[in-house]
Amino acid sequence: MRLFSLFAPTTNAAAHTDPACSEQRKLVPWLSCTANALHDGYTDMIDALLPTWQTAFGLGYGAIALLRGIYAGTTATLQVPAGSLAPALGTRATLATGTLLAALGYALAGMWGTLLGLCVALAVSGCGSCSQHSLASGAVSRAYGRNSRAPLIVYNFAGDLGKSALPATVWLLITFISWRHALWAVSSIGILVALVIALCLPSVRENEPTTEGTANEVTTGRRTGFSLLFAIGVVDTAVRMGLLTFLPFLLRSKGISPQMLSTALAPVFIGGAAGKFACGWLAARVGVTRTVLTTEGSTALLILAAIGLLLAPAMILLPMLGVMLNGTPSVLYGTVPELAPLRCTERAFALFYSGTIASGALAPDAYGLLGDRIGVHGATMATAATALAGFPLALALRRHLTTT
Template sequence: MRFIRFPAFAARQSGTSAAAGASRSRVLWLACVAHALHDGYTDLIYVLLPVWQADFGLDYAALALLRGVYVGTMASLQMLAGRLARTLGNRMTLALGTLLAAAGYALAGMSGGLVGLGAALAIAGAGSSTQHPLASSAVSKSFGRDARGPLSVYNFSGDIGKAALPAAIALLVTLMPWRHALWVVSLAGCGVAAALALLMPSIPRGEAVEARTHDAAGQGSGKGFALLLTTGVLDSAVRMGLLTLLPFLLKEKGASLTMVGTALSLVFIGGAAGKFACGWLGARIGVIGTTLATETGTAVCILAVLLCPLTPAMALLPLLGVMLNGTSSALYGTVPELARAGHTERAFATFYTGTIGSGALAPVVYGFLGDRIGVHGAVVATALTALTIVPLALALRPLLPQQR
């Protein structure tokens, strides 16, 4: 009997070990691949905006609306994706969402006008709505209390996609029509969807584990969270608004389409570095000091890129990316500190809804500004928006005990 039980126990231990070892690693790397693909899908639109402007005769507002349709659909359906995962499971929902995103880009390659293109991007955005909530929760559930490091790898992988796919689409459209280029990236998405469906380990639906300990003593007031949310919304507006306008600003300076793709990759590479740099900076000067430094630096870098000729402007783009992306990483870590006890997840959901929603609406606002006062005036408006965050950060300081 003892001999019979031992293999059974060993089998259970082996299963646990596999879940904690190779299985967990597979979850992490597949989640990273999904994150890179979906973030790349989101940001390759920036490279295609000038192409669509020439092909369909669109103004800046219409172009910004296309971007807003994708991001708005992605943001609004994330809660629904979570509910769907309770029925189908994380793995299948994430795989189907990836397939739907790929199908949306395939349909975009077949579109003949603004309405068809907008509908295709809405489909792609609906598919991408599954990625952030499900891939990140898969990593959290797999690694439990040890998820902090793996989640940082997962977050960084999105920046790899942001750097790689825009550059790839910029190269592809020089070799083939833009419609065919979209079909190529759609095929890549189908491959990732298949890998997720076949290789992603099954994630237990009812075993979500808290990866971080919530310190109730550090909770702030509702006013503090409102200030934090407003800061995040404005920061996202600056980032998304500028990225929408940047290709047109660079074109005015004489940049080719390939150079525009390279420029965006430089910004995104800088943004990836900004996550690490601002984590280091935040540990030394605090969240408020980091926010003041990054937002002031963002405004200065935007104005410098606006005023400089093309070559020095391109050289400034990685630093601009550091500043643009740095604030968000600092703000994210402050959400639990200002959340009410037992409402940390809801606080994160509210924060992401606000910032992603801002990312969808801000390009439309700045696009209208571009139509009314020109690209240069709209770019100046993004710099002024960054500076409005400074007094908000100062008002938030007394509501954060460690910042006093």
């Protein structure tokens, strides 16, 4: 309990005068982190199951890509509609229903024995997962108001824990039982989480007092700032996913052994987990703009260094590269509530996540086509150049932030 007690809500006066309200609000980050860990784990669980499904259904690589694309596509496409449902149905009902759908999708995948059934099941699960990021992030930001940056960092880190835990759990289960029974087991976890959210997630209203005379001006300024933040997020995601696509091939060109190559990205991911905390802390102290300029500039320099150095020093740089790659998203997510249009926090998160997910899906293809033309080194250098494109966007964003 110590972790979130450091981030006590302070923006709503009622939270201080009503102990019951304060106690209820303490549930928001815990339940939001649980939802994020579950849904992100469900997303990455597909990668762990693809080899099993390839053997079970005799799939080619095109069909494998289709399975992954169905889940990611439905999740990305329905982010905004899910965020728009929250004001009508309520965050608790929408998030609980989405979590239940995500779990039932995997239960159906374990029940149906055909490729078509598996595709439908993944679409159902993807439809459920579309609600989580926007609604859980919005709930955390409303509960903590102007102090939401640190809790949102913890929330995003919880997703990394889920990405590690659930795929590993599935792999462990399918060594003892069939993959269908393994999916039923992990879907039962999601059903339980959905039930807890439905029963326990408190309702927290947004508290943004704004005078009528300045409301339009504030909203217009926020929309402009949010558009710039959105653009930075799209660019940053493209850099990260493009680099991760080419990094194994870059290391192989330097002579890395096949045994080391299978674990070569681990230092990047470890550094990335640390980067979420480190860069979020840095943004709170030196400002968002300075932190983004630091992370994007350092990313570009580290990419170029990794291209030019020999294998051993390049491997030493990978953890720091991971810190910078994952540091920028942590800063951006924490800034969404500040720039979201008034009382549209969930919709703002939905738009932001839709853009970054779409960028992450399309960037590898775009860089891959470029790599076919100019080679691995040239395409990797292009990711460094893309990182520098965030500089003018960050400088333009500066005047829209209360803490630059």
